[in-house]
Amino acid sequence: MSEILVDIKNMTFKRNERVIYDGISLSIPKGKITAIMGPSGIGKTTLLRLIGGQIKPESGQILFDGHDIPQLSRNDLYEVRKRMSMLFQSGALFTDMSVYDNIAFPIREHTELSEDIIEKMVLMKLEAVGLRGARGLRPSELSGGMARRAALARSIALDPELILYDEPFAGQDPISMGVIVRLIQDLGQALGLTSVVVSHDVPEVMSIADYIYIIAEQKIIGQGTPEEIYRQTSPLVQQFVKGESDGPVPFHFPAAPYREELIGRGSK
Amino acid sequence: MQQLQILGHTIIGQISGLGRALLMLLSALFHMPNPRKGFPLLLNQLYSVGVLSLVIILVSGLFIGMVLALQGYTILVGYGAEASLGPMVALSLLRELGPVVSALLFAGRAGSALTAEIGLMKATEQLSSLEMMAVDPLRRVVAPRFWAGFISLPLLAAIFSAVGILGAHLVGVDWLGVDSGTFWSVMQAQVSFEKDILNGIIKSVVFAFVVTWIAVYKGYACEPTSEGISRATTSTVVQSSLLVLGLDFVLTALMFAN
Numbered sequence: 001m002s003e004i005l006v007d008i009k010n011m012t013f014k015r016n017e018r019v020i021y022d023g024i025s026l027s028i029p030k031g032k033i034t035a036i037m038g039p040s041g042i043g044k045t046t047l048l049r050l051i052g053g054q055i056k057p058e059s060g061q062i063l064f065d066g067h068d069i070p071q072l073s074r075n076d077l078y079e080v081r082k083r084m085s086m087l088f089q090s091g092a093l094f095t096d097m098s099v100y101d102n103i104a105f106p107i108r109e110h111t112e113l114s115e116d117i118i119e120k121m122v123l124m125k126l127e128a129v130g131l132r133g134a135r136g137l138r139p140s141e142l143s144g145g146m147a148r149r150a151a152l153a154r155s156i157a158l159d160p161e162l163i164l165y166d167e168p169f170a171g172q173d174p175i176s177m178g179v180i181v182r183l184i185q186d187l188g189q190a191l192g193l194t195s196v197v198v199s200h201d202v203p204e205v206m207s208i209a210d211y212i213y214i215i216a217e218q219k220i221i222g223q224g225t226p227e228e229i230y231r232q233t234s235p236l237v238q239q240f241v242k243g244e245s246d247g248p249v250p251f252h253f254p255a256a257p258y259r260e261e262l263i264g265r266g267s268k
Numbered sequence: 269m270q271q272l273q274i275l276g277h278t279i280i281g282q283i284s285g286l287g288r289a290l291l292m293l294l295s296a297l298f299h300m301p302n303p304r305k306g307f308p309l310l311l312n313q314l315y316s317v318g319v320l321s322l323v324i325i326l327v328s329g330l331f332i333g334m335v336l337a338l339q340g341y342t343i344l345v346g347y348g349a350e351a352s353l354g355p356m357v358a359l360s361l362l363r364e365l366g367p368v369v370s371a372l373l374f375a376g377r378a379g380s381a382l383t384a385e386i387g388l389m390k391a392t393e394q395l396s397s398l399e400m401m402a403v404d405p406l407r408r409v410v411a412p413r414f415w416a417g418f419i420s421l422p423l424l425a426a427i428f429s430a431v432g433i434l435g436a437h438l439v440g441v442d443w444l445g446v447d448s449g450t451f452w453s454v455m456q457a458q459v460s461f462e463k464d465i466l467n468g469i470i471k472s473v474v475f476a477f478v479v480t481w482i483a484v485y486k487g488y489a490c491e492p493t494s495e496g497i498s499r500a501t502t503s504t505v506v507q508s509s510l511l512v513l514g515l516d517f518v519l520t521a522l523m524f525a526n
Contacts, residue, residue, distance in 0.1 A: 052400050081402035092397035106401045109305075 005030040005162055005194045008053055011060030013043070013050060020046055022218040023060065028162075033188050033195040035209035037202070038216050039240065044198040045089070047215075048164045051196070052086055053077045063196035064162070082110060085160035089167045093139035099126070100135040103154045110158060125153040129183060145176025152183060162194045163187075169201040177201075181208055202241055207229075214240060289483040289485040295404075296391075296411040296484070309412040317378045317413065318420030322427070324377050325370055329428035332369060333435025336360055341444050350446050354455035357436040358429075362459065363524070366429035368516050371475035374421050376510040379483035382413050383504040386487025387497040395488075410484050417480030418473075425472035467523045475516060479508040 006028040013021040020043040028034045036044055049055050050062055053069045062069040067080055093102050103122045107113060113121075126132040129149040140149055155163055169177050183207050188195050188215065199205050205212065206226040212227065214222040214237055222229060222237035229241060237267065239247035255261070336357045344350045386409060389395050395405040433455075440446045459465065481503045489499035 049396075054396060056398055076401045078404070081400060084400070086392045086397070086400040088397055090393050093391035094394055095392070106403070109401065109403050 003030040004028065005065060006196070007061070007063040008051075009061040009063070010060060011050070011057045013046065013055075015046075019218050021057070024215070024218070024220055026213050026220060026223070028194060028196055029211065030161075030194050031188075031192050032210040033184065033197060033208055035197045035205040035212045036204060037198075037200060037205055037212060037214045037240065040200060040216075042215055044200075044215065045166050048086060048166055048196065048198055051164060052081065052084065054238065081191060082158065083160055084162040084164065085155040085158070086164040087148070087152055087168060088156050089170060091139070091147040093142075093147060093151055093154070095139050097139075098135065099137050099139065099150045100141070102139065102150060103157050106154065106157045121157065125157055126150075128156070128187070129153045130179070143176075145172050147248045148150075148172070148176070148180060149183070149245065152180070152187075156187060156191070156193075159191060160193070162196070165195060165197045165199070167199055168197060169199055169204050177204060184208055202243065216240070279494065283453075285334070285489070288489060289481065290405065292485055292488055293414070293481055295493040296406045296414055306412065309408070310415055313412045313416030314420060317382065317416040319487060321374060321377045321424055322480075324349065324373050325424045325428050326431055328369065328373055329366075329431035332365055332428075333357060333361065333432030334439045335439075336365075336432070337436035337439035337444070341440055341446070342467060350444075351450045351454055352458075353436070353440045353446050354451040355458035357440070358433055358455045358459050359464060362434040363428040364466045364516070365473075366392070366425045366432065367468050367471035367475055370425040370428040371421060371472065371479055371512045372509050374424060374476075375416075375479045375483070375505050375512070378417060378420070379479050379504050379508055380501045382417065382480070382483040383487040383501045386410070386413070386484060387490040387492070387500050390488070390490065390495060391492035391494070406488075409498075410488060414480050414484050417483065418476045421476030421479065422469060422472040425468070425475075429468070441485065462526075467519075471516065471519050473511050474519065478511050478515065482508045482511070 004027045006022065008026050010025055011021055012019070012023050017158055026036075036047060038044055046055070050057055051064070053062075053072065056070045056115065064080055064084070067076070069077070069080065072080060074263065094097070094105065097105065100122055101159045103125055104118050107118050107121055122135070123132055126135055129152055131146060131149055131153065132147065134142065134150070139150070142150060152168075168180050168184065172180060181204050184195060184197065187193055197205060197209065206229070209226060211225060212223065212229050213220050222232050222234055229237065232238070236248040238244075245251050337353060340353050340356045341350055344352055344356070351517045386395075389405075389409065395409065397403045398408060437448075437451060441448045441451050486500040486507075490496045
């Protein structure tokens with residue numbers, strides 16, 4: 001396996017006594033697209049926030065290029081964050097700025113470049129996501145797919161080493177889904193980016209990921225290249241990959257017996 | 269037993285909330301953006317927090333001054349003391365109504381807007397995305413808003429009192445016929461700079477601190493849902509209004525008793 005950029009070791013995370021991750025370990029190789037899949041609500045986004053240092057695990061290590069993220073001081077954490085970037089599910093564009101200013105924002109914040117150079121950089125990023133013509137629009141004037149592409153342009157504005165995609169395909173029509181799949185792939189190759197894609201859209205992820213982790217029930221239940229995942233025999237992995245409604249992950253939320261609730265406990 | 273537990277939980281929750289609010293304030297104050305980037309942000313906020321609150325402050329100040337003059341005149345004239353209308357109005361405004369009413373109006377107009385804005389930025393992950401861009405939201409979002417509120421409110425309170433006195437002059441002198449010279453000269457003689465004006469300014473500085481702090485903290489700490497934002501906005505207005513009124517009593521007791 002190639003060099004590791006993010007290495008999570010034996011990490012446990014709890015939210016209000018509820019265990020979200022129970023001693024999981026996973027590694028994200030440099031320059032590859034790693035996908036993290038799993039049913040909704042198992043804390044996939046939480047994992048990205050843990051990598052970004054926005055929340056801290058109960059125990060275990062999260063190493064980013066050798067730095068243990070939870071142990072970093074505030075200043076060091078901010079330094080490390082300059083090397084990573086996150087594409088939020090909502091895009092999280094600043095609504096009080098135009099698309100252009102949104103993309104120029106991180107450059108203006110972290111560099112002392114002149115506006116001439118910033119303009120060229122912003123236009124290059126916008127061109128990469130096909131939105132050079134939309135530079136003057138406000139985020140509220142963009143469609144969902146365009147907003148996500150603009151947010152993608154913003155997250156690559158400072159050429160990060162690692163980019164964390166939070167559900168990049170959720171709620172997209174087939175065309176913009178295709179566009180985003182292509183962008184993630186192209187950007188990864190062209191810039192040598194390490195990408196982590198959190199998603200539950202099986203076919204899209206299978207088509208671009210180099211390596212896949214499937215998480216359920218606080219643990220990693222399956223991992224491998226897309227071909228290996230398809231070949232795995234674990235019923236949980238198969239249920240997820242094939243999208244079956246019932247199986248090891250039950251269709252029903254835990255409840256009292258149906259019969260008992262309908263006709264009552266005491267009735268005969 | 270269970271009730272005791274709930275009580276304990278609530279108290280611990282309140283205290284840790286206070287601690288978090290204090291920490292947030294300290295980090296916002298000690299991580300000021302550098303002046304070149306921070307100053308335009310502050311100016312922007314001074315406009316939306318301060319300048320945009322001017323209308324409500326001007327109109328309310330004018331009417332409150334007018335009402336004070338009208339009420340004061342009808343009472344004072346019974347004792348033949350209408351010459352004291354000027355100082356009566358000026359003292360009420362400078363000591364009490366100016367700082368208090370402008371703080372209440374400010375909490376409703378600007379405080380709620382600050383909470384809602386920051387809360388919505390949190391709900392739409394804008395604050396998180398700032399953090400992930402290695403830009404501290406406390407420095408970039410909270411600090412300029414806090415300073416803008418802290419600077420604006422004392423100025424607004426001063427404007428409120430000034431306009432109130434003009435409103436009182438309009439009613440007392442121009443409509444009800446109190447002598448203009450008497451109105452101003454008795455006011456000048458009776459109002460002391462240190463006791464009345466300075467104490468009023470101190471009050472409005474304290475209120476500015478409290479109202480803006482509550483507003484930015486409630487937004488920053490709110491639950492990032494539409495219900496959470498609405499609760500946070502309401503509690504900004506309610507808590508800051510109650511705190512302003514309570515603190516006003518304490519400050520008045522400290523400043524003017526005996």
